[in-house]
Amino acid sequence: MTVNTANVLGKRRSLLHEARCQNCSLSSLCLPLALELEDMEQFDAIIRRRSPLKKGEPLFRQGSTFDSVFAVRSGSLKQVTTEGSGEDQVTNFYLPSELVGLDGIDEESYPGSVIALETTTVCEIPFDRLDTLSEHLPELRTQLYRSMSKELRDDRKMMRLLSRKTADQRLASFFLNLSERFRRRGYSPYSFRLSMSRADIGNYLGLAVETVSRILGRFQQQKLVDVSGREVNILDLEALAAQAQDPL
Amino acid sequence: MTVNTANVLGKRRSLLHEARCQNCSLSSLCLPLALELEDMEQFDAIIRRRSPLKKGEPLFRQGSTFDSVFAVRSGSLKQVTTEGSGEDQVTNFYLPSELVGLDGIDEESYPGSVIALETTTVCEIPFDRLDTLSEHLPELRTQLYRSMSKELRDDRKMMRLLSRKTADQRLASFFLNLSERFRRRGYSPYSFRLSMSRADIGNYLGLAVETVSRILGRFQQQKLVDVSGREVNILDLEALAAQAQDPL
DNA sequence: CGGCTTCTTGATCTCGATCAATCAGCGTGG
DNA sequence: CCACGCTGATTGATCGAGATCAAGAAGCCG
Numbered sequence: 021m022t023v024n025t026a027n028v029l030g031k032r033r034s035l036l037h038e039a040r041c042q043n044c045s046l047s048s049l050c051l052p053l054a055l056e057l058e059d060m061e062q063f064d065a066i067i068r069r070r071s072p073l074k075k076g077e078p079l080f081r082q083g084s085t086f087d088s089v090f091a092v093r094s095g096s097l098k099q100v101t102t103e104g105s106g107e108d109q110v111t112n113f114y115l116p117s118e119l120v121g122l123d124g125i126d127e128e129s130y131p132g133s134v135i136a137l138e139t140t141t142v143c144e145i146p147f148d149r150l151d152t153l154s155e156h157l158p159e160l161r162t163q164l165y166r167s168m169s170k171e172l173r174d175d176r177k178m179m180r181l182l183s184r185k186t187a188d189q190r191l192a193s194f195f196l197n198l199s200e201r202f203r204r205r206g207y208s209p210y211s212f213r214l215s216m217s218r219a220d221i222g223n224y225l226g227l228a229v230e231t232v233s234r235i236l237g238r239f240q241q242q243k244l245v246d247v248s249g250r251e252v253n254i255l256d257l258e259a260l261a262a263q264a265q266d267p268l
Numbered sequence: 269m270t271v272n273t274a275n276v277l278g279k280r281r282s283l284l285h286e287a288r289c290q291n292c293s294l295s296s297l298c299l300p301l302a303l304e305l306e307d308m309e310q311f312d313a314i315i316r317r318r319s320p321l322k323k324g325e326p327l328f329r330q331g332s333t334f335d336s337v338f339a340v341r342s343g344s345l346k347q348v349t350t351e352g353s354g355e356d357q358v359t360n361f362y363l364p365s366e367l368v369g370l371d372g373i374d375e376e377s378y379p380g381s382v383i384a385l386e387t388t389t390v391c392e393i394p395f396d397r398l399d400t401l402s403e404h405l406p407e408l409r410t411q412l413y414r415s416m417s418k419e420l421r422d423d424r425k426m427m428r429l430l431s432r433k434t435a436d437q438r439l440a441s442f443f444l445n446l447s448e449r450f451r452r453r454g455y456s457p458y459s460f461r462l463s464m465s466r467a468d469i470g471n472y473l474g475l476a477v478e479t480v481s482r483i484l485g486r487f488q489q490q491k492l493v494d495v496s497g498r499e500v501n502i503l504d505l506e507a508l509a510a511q512a513q514d515p516l
Numbered sequence: 517c518g519g520c521t522t523c524t525t526g527a528t529c530t531c532g533a534t535c536a537a538t539c540a541g542c543g544t545g546g
Numbered sequence: 547c548c549a550c551g552c553t554g555a556t557t558g559a560t561c562g563a564g565a566t567c568a569a570g571a572a573g574c575c576g
Contacts (some may be wrong), residue, residue, distance in 0.1 A: 168416040168417070170375075172419055172420060176380065178427055179427065217554065223431075226431030227533090236556095265351075465521095478525080478564090
């Protein structure tokens with residue numbers, strides 16, 4: 021019976037490539053990671069696939085009402101918050117398998133806009149259905165708690181970076197962070213493409229664009245990385261890691 | 269029957285003042301806020317009361333294994349993370365009704381030490397039991413999600429503060445934040461006592477102690493606040509709010 | 517009182533912001 | 547196919563907010 025259901029679902033979505041969690045290459049990183057096949061089908065049933073976002077297109081805008089969280093399937097996004105008269109602040113970048121929108125639960129509206137940095141596809145997960153489903157699936161619940169907890173932890177790291185680290189350390193940390201995230205997703209930790217502009221990086225790290233550019237140049241001279249445009253090659257991960265730590 | 273159980277529990281804990289959620293003055297702000305009386309008793313049953321912490325005493329230390337979250341009952345605490353060789357970073361202050369330790373779920377260890385800033389009592393909530401209980405109590409689950417989501421949202425605010433705001437704006441924001449939190453807890457939003465040192469404030473806001481001191485002096489001259497030692501009187505909340513926003 | 521720690525105040529220095537060009541990509545249309 | 551214009555990236559010169567260094571002052575507790 022279960023198999024039957026699966027087939028029906030499979031057919032109905034046959035036009036979308038890998039349109040089910042079971043086939044998704046990210047399933048080992050994504051929210052349903054701990055689920056049994058049968059449970060995963062339940063989870064899969066509440067997901068809404070979205071047509072791909074083009075570069076610059078918003079997934080949602082700051083202030084719009086919260087009703088779903090989103091899992092990134094491919095591509096990448098940035099979160100941007102605008103406050104009062106002040107200029108924008110980039111508060112996060114999202115890569116495949118990461119969960120977007122968790123900070124909207126509390127006040128039932130999204131605290132920032134989330135915008136595609138390149139062509140990007142996401143899975144929409146209606147939160148009320150996720151919540152209901154998590155009632156019967158402890159693993160799913162745990163995973164949801166973990167995701168939020170991890171984000172809290174990462175935020176603490178970011179605060180440290182912003183309040184204690186020098187510009188060089190920030191850039192080094194940023195590259196290491198990306199490198200590690202790519203590694204975990206099965207991509208090369210040494211060679212990747214930045215989907216965000218220098219301005220986005222600077223804004224995120226609390227630095228002026230010019231500073232980002234200068235330090236990238238310096239890193240290049242020191243043979244730490246090779247950057248040309250948005251193409252990054254990490255030449256000396258060790259040294260970069262050393263650079264990233266705050267000094268004695 | 270319910271009443272009976274309540275009485276029994278009441279007697280068993282009769283030595284501890286207000287030792288039950290039903291009687292707690294914070295119940296309208298704390299985790300079980302949305303629970304019916306009956307459900308609250310279930311929740312109450314999993315809570316472990318702790319003997320008060322003295323000033324400077326740690327609730328737990330960075331790296332120790334996670335098994336509980338804690339609700340602050342009275343007093344206040346700071347979260348401090350140490351990374352590598354670098355010096356400490358104060359990442360949060362916790363006031364009564366706030367939930368401590370949520371960032372420990374993910375890696376099953378606490379990412380920072382949490383230390384009492386004055387005599388402080390907390391309610392210990394074993395997380396596995398909380399999780400199990402939340403299975404049957406949707407309101408509790410929602411509240412837990414909300415708490416984490418709110419913390420994420422607050423973290424974003426903090427990042428903006430650290431990467432875009434001037435020293436003056438940071439201090440102003442800090443006072444406004446405290447003021448609002450006191451107000452919500454039924455205390456005066458204008459007059460309160462800082463339980464943390466200047467060093468803690470500076471560390472938290474990414475400023476040198478000297479800068480904190482100087483700006484406090486300046487605020488005093490401008491008749492925004494009246495600070496003597498750790499006693500704070502907000503004289504002009506409006507002007508302080510204006511000061512806190514980032515300028516055009 | 518003395519010996520702490522915490523806080524304040526003053527003088528100087530530095531990192532990164534800001535201002536100002538210039539340059540490189542890159543899509544668009546002639 | 548190339549000239550044009552626009553946006554994004556680099557590089558150089560200057561400036562300023564806040565860190566750091568260095569004393570004092572003021573609590574605080576034995």
